[in-house]
Amino acid sequence: MTPAENTGVPVSMAAPIGVFDSGVGGLSVLRAIRQELPDEHLVYVADSANAPYGNRPIDFIEARSMAMVEFLIGRGAKAIVVACNTATVVAVARLRSQFRIPIVAMEPAIKPAVGLTRSRVIGVLATHQTLASDSVHRLCILYGGKVRILLQPCPGWVECVEGGDLLGVETRRIVQSALAPLMKAGADTLVLGCTHYAFLREAITDIVGPGVTLVDSAPAVARELARRISGHRRTSDPLSPACEQFYSTAPLDEATALLSRLWGKQVVVRPVDGGLDCD
Ligand code: DGL
Numbered sequence: 560m561t562p563a564e565n566t567g568v569p570v571s572m573a574a575p576i577g578v579f580d581s582g583v584g585g586l587s588v589l590r591a592i593r594q595e596l597p598d599e600h601l602v603y604v605a606d607s608a609n610a611p612y613g614n615r616p617i618d619f620i621e622a623r624s625m626a627m628v629e630f631l632i633g634r635g636a637k638a639i640v641v642a643c644n645t646a647t648v649v650a651v652a653r654l655r656s657q658f659r660i661p662i663v664a665m666e667p668a669i670k671p672a673v674g675l676t677r678s679r680v681i682g683v684l685a686t687h688q689t690l691a692s693d694s695v696h697r698l699c700i701l702y703g704g705k706v707r708i709l710l711q712p713c714p715g716w717v718e719c720v721e722g723g724d725l726l727g728v729e730t731r732r733i734v735q736s737a738l739a740p741l742m743k744a745g746a747d748t749l750v751l752g753c754t755h756y757a758f759l760r761e762a763i764t765d766i767v768g769p770g771v772t773l774v775d776s777a778p779a780v781a782r783e784l785a786r787r788i789s790g791h792r793r794t795s796d797p798l799s800p801a802c803e804q805f806y807s808t809a810p811l812d813e814a815t816a817l818l819s820r821l822w823g824k825q826v827v828v829r830p831v832d833g834g835l836d837c838d
Contacts, residue, residue: 575600575804576784577631579624582610582721582809583606584755585642586821588777589803592640594667595781598795600802601769602634604831605818607809608636610646611717613686613753620688624650628658630806630831638788640780641665642754644685648692651757652776661787667752668776669698673706675772676748680707685752695752709744712801713737713756720755724816726762734762742767751775758821 576596578589582605589603604627606612612620624646638661641647642653647749655662667689672681689695690710699708715733724730735783749771752755757775764773774790785792793801805828809816815828 569674571635572791572820574637574791575602576638576640576788577604577628577629577634577636577648578642579604579606579610579627580592580643580754581605581645581754582607582717583599583624583817583821584717584720584753584758585640587754587775587817588640588642588756588780589822591777591781592784593803594673595778595785596788596792598793598801600793600804602631602636602804602806604630604806605809605814607721607807607814607817609808610721611686612643612649613688613717615688617649620646620649621653624654625657628654628662629737632658632660634804636660637791638663638784640784642780644689644753648689648694661784663780663784663787665754665780666776667695667698667750668774668779669695669708669750670702671776671779672748672750672772672774673702673708676706676746677748677772678745679705680709680741680744680746681748681750682709682711682738682744682746683738683750683752684713684716684756685750686717689752707744709741709746711737711741713753716759717753717755720758721817723820725758726765730759731762731766734759735766738763742771742785746771748772748774805829 644665651664710711719730805826807828808831819825
């Protein structure tokens with residue numbers, strides 16, 4: 560169903576796509592979206608003041624996710640991408656029942672990983688909430704027939720990325736300790752089941768070596784988004800090139816430095832004022 564059919568109100572093709580995450584991890588999804596959809600305006604909101612979501616109670620994650628989507632719709636979003644696996648497993652059903660624009664969400668890339676493994680052992684790296692979810696359980700039953708699927712929580716990984724420490728000694732120690740049991744079990748394929756972990760690729764590869772494949776679902780999510788908005792794509796306009804806008808709940812100087820670094824160019828980060836508190 561197209562957005563216009565869905566809502567009953569005309570949707571402007573020039574309206575932006577709204578993307579949110581518990582923090583900066585969703586930039587890995589934003590990058591895939593920018594590659595897939597070069598002409599769309601994108602609005603990103605990082606809830607870094609409340610990251611990580613992974614160990615938070617379900618009610619909290621749901622309330623934050625609702626607030627994020629309301630914020631993005633307030634900025635005119637014609638579609639939403641939940642660029643957070645944890646928010647997806649906890650809140651996407653409620654979001655889809657409350658908001659009538661297309662909502663595209665994450666799914667850990669277990670199916671592709673099962674297709675790629677030669678050792679028949681794969682590891683799924685994700686937060687506690689994601690690994691405990693019905694959707695991961697369902698994927699394991701669907702695709703785990705002939706492959707051993709090891710679910711590996713990664714405590715501290717999100718904090719390393721939010722703190723901007725992607726390759727330091729402490730980050731390498733934290734990454735190594737989660738990967739050790741997977742390497743011992745012979746995993747040759749690792750699913751990045753949290754959008755923050757894409758920023759730890761180099762640290763992971765340094766530890767597991769180039770023979771282990773890392774699988775990220777961001778490109779598939781971007782393709783699904785393109786399909787969902789196909790009737791409402793913005794066309795290229797040389798007078799008004801596609802742009803990205805960034806918002807954060809974190810202190811702006813910190814947020815600007817980190818978002819600029821991870822996005823790969825200097826960006827302006829705006830505060831999220833009002834309307835986002837859920838306490
Ligand atoms: N990027 C989020 C995810 O994909 C991180 C979760 C968290 O904040 O704990 O799950």
